[in-house]
Amino acid sequence: MDRAAALPEWRANLATIAALMARAKNELLRVPGAAIPGVLAPTIFFLGLNGVFGALTQLNGFEVGAYESFVVPVSMLQGAGFTGAAAGVNLARDMEQGWVDRLLVSPAPRWVLLAGTVLSASARALIPATFVFAIALPLGAGWPGIDGLFVTYLMVAAMAAVAACWGSALALRFKSQSAAPLMQAGMMALVFTTTAYAPLALLQPWLRTVAEVNPVTEVIEAARQGFVGGVSWAGTWPGAVALLGLLVVLGAWALREMRRTAR
Amino acid sequence: MPAIVVEGLERAFDEVKAVQGVDLEVGEGEIYGFLGPNGAGKTTTVRMLTTLLLPTGGRAAVAGHDVVGEPRAVRASIGVALQEAALDPLMTGRELIRLQATLQGLPTAEGRRRAERLLERVDLLAAADRRVGSYSGGMKRRLDLAAALVHEPRVLFLDEPTTGLDPVSRKTIWEEVRQLNDEGTTVFLTTQYLEEADQLADNVGIIDGGRIVAEGTPESLKAEIGNPHIQLQLAEGSIAEAEEVCARIGRLLPPTDARTVLVEVANGAADIPRTVRALDEAGIGVESLELVRPTLDDVFVAKTGYHLEKENEAEQDAVAT
Amino acid sequence: MSGMATNLRVVRALGMRSIRQTFRRPQLMAPILVFPTLLLAVQTGGAGSAVDLPGFPPVQGFLQFMLAGAMMQSLMLAGNSGGIAFAVDIEMGFTDRLFAAPIPRFTIVLGRLAGTAALGLFSALWFLAIGLLFGAEIHSGVAGALIAVVLVTATAMAVGGIGAAIALRTGSASVVQGLFPLVLVVLFLSSAFFPLDLMIQPAKTIAEYNPFSFIAEGIRNPIIAEVDATDLLYALLAIAGIVVLSLVLSARALRHRLRVG
Numbered sequence: 001m002d003r004a005a006a007l008p009e010w011r012a013n014l015a016t017i018a019a020l021m022a023r024a025k026n027e028l029l030r031v032p033g034a035a036i037p038g039v040l041a042p043t044i045f046f047l048g049l050n051g052v053f054g055a056l057t058q059l060n061g062f063e064v065g066a067y068e069s070f071v072v073p074v075s076m077l078q079g080a081g082f083t084g085a086a087a088g089v090n091l092a093r094d095m096e097q098g099w100v101d102r103l104l105v106s107p108a109p110r111w112v113l114l115a116g117t118v119l120s121a122s123a124r125a126l127i128p129a130t131f132v133f134a135i136a137l138p139l140g141a142g143w144p145g146i147d148g149l150f151v152t153y154l155m156v157a158a159m160a161a162v163a164a165c166w167g168s169a170l171a172l173r174f175k176s177q178s179a180a181p182l183m184q185a186g187m188m189a190l191v192f193t194t195t196a197y198a199p200l201a202l203l204q205p206w207l208r209t210v211a212e213v214n215p216v217t218e219v220i221e222a223a224r225q226g227f228v229g230g231v232s233w234a235g236t237w238p239g240a241v242a243l244l245g246l247l248v249v250l251g252a253w254a255l256r257e258m259r260r261t262a263r
Numbered sequence: 264m265p266a267i268v269v270e271g272l273e274r275a276f277d278e279v280k281a282v283q284g285v286d287l288e289v290g291e292g293e294i295y296g297f298l299g300p301n302g303a304g305k306t307t308t309v310r311m312l313t314t315l316l317l318p319t320g321g322r323a324a325v326a327g328h329d330v331v332g333e334p335r336a337v338r339a340s341i342g343v344a345l346q347e348a349a350l351d352p353l354m355t356g357r358e359l360i361r362l363q364a365t366l367q368g369l370p371t372a373e374g375r376r377r378a379e380r381l382l383e384r385v386d387l388l389a390a391a392d393r394r395v396g397s398y399s400g401g402m403k404r405r406l407d408l409a410a411a412l413v414h415e416p417r418v419l420f421l422d423e424p425t426t427g428l429d430p431v432s433r434k435t436i437w438e439e440v441r442q443l444n445d446e447g448t449t450v451f452l453t454t455q456y457l458e459e460a461d462q463l464a465d466n467v468g469i470i471d472g473g474r475i476v477a478e479g480t481p482e483s484l485k486a487e488i489g490n491p492h493i494q495l496q497l498a499e500g501s502i503a504e505a506e507e508v509c510a511r512i513g514r515l516l517p518p519t520d521a522r523t524v525l526v527e528v529a530n531g532a533a534d535i536p537r538t539v540r541a542l543d544e545a546g547i548g549v550e551s552l553e554l555v556r557p558t559l560d561d562v563f564v565a566k567t568g569y570h571l572e573k574e575n576e577a578e579q580d581a582v583a584t
Numbered sequence: 585m586s587g588m589a590t591n592l593r594v595v596r597a598l599g600m601r602s603i604r605q606t607f608r609r610p611q612l613m614a615p616i617l618v619f620p621t622l623l624l625a626v627q628t629g630g631a632g633s634a635v636d637l638p639g640f641p642p643v644q645g646f647l648q649f650m651l652a653g654a655m656m657q658s659l660m661l662a663g664n665s666g667g668i669a670f671a672v673d674i675e676m677g678f679t680d681r682l683f684a685a686p687i688p689r690f691t692i693v694l695g696r697l698a699g700t701a702a703l704g705l706f707s708a709l710w711f712l713a714i715g716l717l718f719g720a721e722i723h724s725g726v727a728g729a730l731i732a733v734v735l736v737t738a739t740a741m742a743v744g745g746i747g748a749a750i751a752l753r754t755g756s757a758s759v760v761q762g763l764f765p766l767v768l769v770v771l772f773l774s775s776a777f778f779p780l781d782l783m784i785q786p787a788k789t790i791a792e793y794n795p796f797s798f799i800a801e802g803i804r805n806p807i808i809a810e811v812d813a814t815d816l817l818y819a820l821l822a823i824a825g826i827v828v829l830s831l832v833l834s835a836r837a838l839r840h841r842l843r844v845g
Contacts, residue, residue, distance in 0.1 A: 016366055047772070048773075050784060051787025052783060052787065055784065056631060059633055059634075098345060101343075102410075105315060106366035108368070185618050197631045203629055204628065206629060210629075262315055
């Protein structure tokens with residue numbers, strides 16, 4: 001190849017990530033109704049949980065006025081988990097159909113190929129989050145404040161990236177869409193074995209134990225701050241650290257699986 | 264320096280040895296035809312040479328770089344059009360080539376320029392803004408080929424580029440490959456069509472059961488087979504009797520169907536009269552008789568014991584039902 | 585061999601096929617067992633203190649209460665999965681082979697439903713086992729467990745009938761797949777997951793009229809209390825209603841399919 005025509009590496013990497021994100025956008029814009037399942041699932045859960053478990057706020061130790069406020073960040077994060085896992089399902093489909101070979105025979109660094117998938121999921125997760133938030137407000141969820149909303153969205157985007165790493169690692173390992181339930185169930189378990197339904201003190205003992213060690217509990221608490229009280233640095237950093245940790249661990253795993261596809 | 268050097272290349276999947284010790288060398292600027300039936304190890308070999316699959320034994324270098332030790336350098340030097348490499352049906356042809364240019368690290372403006380040139384070259388300019396999902400089989404192959412060329416690779420891998428295409432589309436691809444080769448690109452082409460290899464390849468390797476069973480120019484391989492054969496189509500009488508008669512004249516070859524006898528003869532056309540006489544004396548009716556000079560198929564039969572094209576047809580029938 | 589015996593054999597063969605299909609494909613199996621089990625765990629653990637709410641019916645624990653909800657979710661997803669698999673059969677032309685065979689058409693649908701019913705049976709046993717394993721008693725004992733199992737199996741078949749009818753009508757797996765969220769909506773708007781009296785409006789009012797509330801109560805009743813004939817009767821009536829609806833829809837869809845080919 002004409003070497004003079006090549007870009008500096010970092011610019012080529014950025015351009016590749018952008019191009020892969022542009023392609024992922026097609027899935028949303030060129031397939032009619034493609035955005036619906038991702039939006040519908042967390043919305044139904046949000047409405048359903050409120051209708052069914054709303055009375056929990058009458059319990060002693062539940063210091064939140066409206067269950068809507070308590071649950072809306074959970075549903076937004078659930079949407080992020082769902083969207084991220086779906087990115088894994090799409091990657092598995094791309095592997096089955098041979099598209100991923102096209103990416104793998106290119107000289108682009110493997111982390112760049114992974115970043116394209118992961119960042120697409122982050123961006124895409126903002127859609128269900130926004131939809132759920134828009135429905136929750138008129139139904140009685142408290143306004144979280146600009147700072148609270150910002151923190152929630154940050155957590156949503158990072159959670160989707162975590163889920164996409166998880167889904168991608170599984171996709172690259174199993175090379176088949178039959179791993180889809182594992183991608184979704186894993187994220188569901190991660191998001192719900194936390195203080196999703198009730199404050200820590202009201203959880204059953206076994207779940208309290210799990211929630212105390214599940215890093216996503218910190219994420220939910222951070223994303224919830226604005227909805228149930230005030231935003232503080234002390235309430236935010238544990239969630240951010242938890243997400244960063246998950247991202248490093250699952251990202252490294254996904255990258256390792258991508259490097260191992262030739263085995 | 265040769266474009267591709269392969270020494271003792273092996274690949275096992277659990278217990279199954281798909282490729283067992285392949286040696287080959289492809290010179291710079293050559294078209295190498297890699298010939299074999301489905302499951303012979305063609306695609307497995309190509310996947311190893313293109314860094315998609317790690318060998319379990321042996322070594323291979325492409326464009327001077329080891330496929331295991333320097334995969335990135337290999338990837339930067341090769342263009343790949345894989346048999347099953349999907350073209351995203353949601354993208355347009357133009358978007359796809361531009362994405363490929365980005366993946367190869369070309370600056371945006373340069374990528375766009377090359378995309379236009381390539382779209383024109385493979386005659387897809389008019390369809391460039393249509394989604395790939397609406398393309399015909401031939402258009403998809405042409406687009407795939409164009410995408411593989413966007414960074415002007417030194418070595419081009421084409422895995423069964425014309426399988427399933429109609430004759431016209433096939434000819435178009437052949438012309439393109441020839442022209443690319445004239446411009447200096449080395450081409451590694453796998454195919455299950457003998458005619459394709461005969462038409463395009465400077466050198467041919469025949470792979471069967473994971474091993475190379477023959478290698479050389481098409482001419483040298485045919486010459487190695489040596490003699491032409493007589494092909495008899497029986498009108499009546501038993502094939503066993505006819506074979507018995509013919510065995511006295513020359514060497515019997517495996518038949519292509521139940522009414523045909525193939526016999527290799529030493530003297531070419533001069534052997535025809537006595538063949539006819541012998542059959543006549545035995546009371547065997549002949550519908551047609553012709554002298555066939557060796558083709559790559561004969562080479563194939565001689566090396567593997569069966570016919571490649573028949574194999575393919577049976578394969579396709581099995582898929583159709 | 586008599587016609588009836590042949591038909592039964594066909595139903596059995598098709599039923600076995602659909603069960604094998606489900607057990608061999610994790611995509612089909614996961615929604616039926618994994619998701620309801622997961623949800624059962626997190627809802628029991630997360631909302632378990634609900635039993636302390638004034639007005640919560642007397643139960644041994646929230647797990648005992650939730651078993652019926654998990655079974656409901658599982659059986660409805662089994663019905664949905666059956667519909668998806670049936671639609672895939674139609675898309676791939678497998679049902680054409682069956683339609684061309686000299687067997688009554690209804691046996692084809694019935695075969696599919698037999699498979700779905702078997703999955704319902706399996707899910708009922710699965711959740712009873714989970715309940716027992718984690719300490720939830722079946723209040724009415726073996727007889728009560730039997731009632732729950734029969735109700736779950738019958739409901740799976742009834743719901744599967746609706747899934748099959750939609751599959752026949754549309755012939756599209758993605759349409760049937762698209763009904764998946766609807767299953768959750770129907771359940772959230774019933775008393776499957778929480779006592780009716782403690783639900784929040786407007787979900788509460790809808791749940792009061794939702795036939796699936798009656799079925800959920802019918803399944804739950806023998807698990808958390810002595811068998812109550814009224815609860816059982818309402819549940820049976822609700823199931824009968826769904827069966828009638830699915831029969832009508834299936835028959836019409838079958839005629840439609842044979843007309844459009």
